[in-house]
Amino acid sequence: MVEVEGLYHSYARDGRYAVEDVSFAIAKGETFGFLGPSGAGKSTTQGVLTGLLQLQKGAVTVAGHDMRKPGRAMFNRIGVSFEQSNVYDKLTALENLEFYRKLFDVETLDPMELLRTVGLDHVAKKKAGEFSKGMKHRLTFARSMLNRPELWFLDEPTTGLDPAIASEIKDIVKKRKEEGATIFLTTHNMYIADELCDRVAFIIDGKIKLVDSPRALKLRYGEKLVRIDARTEVGGTRS
Numbered sequence: 001m002v003e004v005e006g007l008y009h010s011y012a013r014d015g016r017y018a019v020e021d022v023s024f025a026i027a028k029g030e031t032f033g034f035l036g037p038s039g040a041g042k043s044t045t046q047g048v049l050t051g052l053l054q055l056q057k058g059a060v061t062v063a064g065h066d067m068r069k070p071g072r073a074m075f076n077r078i079g080v081s082f083e084q085s086n087v088y089d090k091l092t093a094l095e096n097l098e099f100y101r102k103l104f105d106v107e108t109l110d111p112m113e114l115l116r117t118v119g120l121d122h123v124a125k126k127k128a129g130e131f132s133k134g135m136k137h138r139l140t141f142a143r144s145m146l147n148r149p150e151l152w153f154l155d156e157p158t159t160g161l162d163p164a165i166a167s168e169i170k171d172i173v174k175k176r177k178e179e180g181a182t183i184f185l186t187t188h189n190m191y192i193a194d195e196l197c198d199r200v201a202f203i204i205d206g207k208i209k210l211v212d213s214p215r216a217l218k219l220r221y222g223e224k225l226v227r228i229d230a231r232t233e234v235g236g237t238r239s
């Protein structure tokens, strides 16, 4: 579904690379995580893969489309949730979704239904400019699902959200995954990567250090922790 070979990206085109010689492939139906610290190059990679940033060097194919010349057909098939929400402040939540809906040539989901999914139906008529950061993030997330994308890009989908909302977002991602969506997810949180991803690529300073399943990574590098369960016996003595 995604093939990346020898990808480089330099913002200033000055020989310094935010992403350097990155190669990986994502199979259909797979949830692939990009895990790494802040500034590692995760959002830059997503930017190139979604056509937000121009492909400078390397070969990138997304949903069968060569990213040297991404076409409209590709945008109908993908969904993108950005780290920084980019909804229109002057439009209400519902108007935001109604507006974006018109940009697609394919069937789209009902905006009100989507707002319900992300818990924003009660503020559907409120301007996005009045939303908290978490609410805007949820609206951006909802927007990325409008066209029921078969390939879904999620940049830090739960970062900065309170735990209850983060948990709801994770459940939505898991459901779409079960329905067969292919997902590219970036995060600096290893627990999120572990919970949601089939395979994880570690990226540091623009370079992929290794790619494996969360389970294999934990077996190889995980801390050896011994869990001790305390049990309270009748009479108050502990064992």
Ligand SMILES: Nc1ncnc2c1ncn2[C@@H]1O[C@H](COP(=O)(O)OP(=O)(O)O)[C@@H](O)[C@H]1O
Binding pocket: 011, 012, 018, 036, 037, 038, 039, 040, 041, 042, 043, 044, 045
């Ligand atoms: N618009 C930009 N202009 C110049 N440099 C940028 C820009 N966006 C990101 N960078 C730089 O590129 C590197 C990778 O950033 P980014 O892809 O956002 O990392 P991550 O998403 O892993 O936190 C960082 O050194 C960052 O400062």
Ligand SMILES: [Mg+2]
Binding pocket: 039, 042, 043, 044, 083, 155, 156
């Ligand atoms: Mg980022």
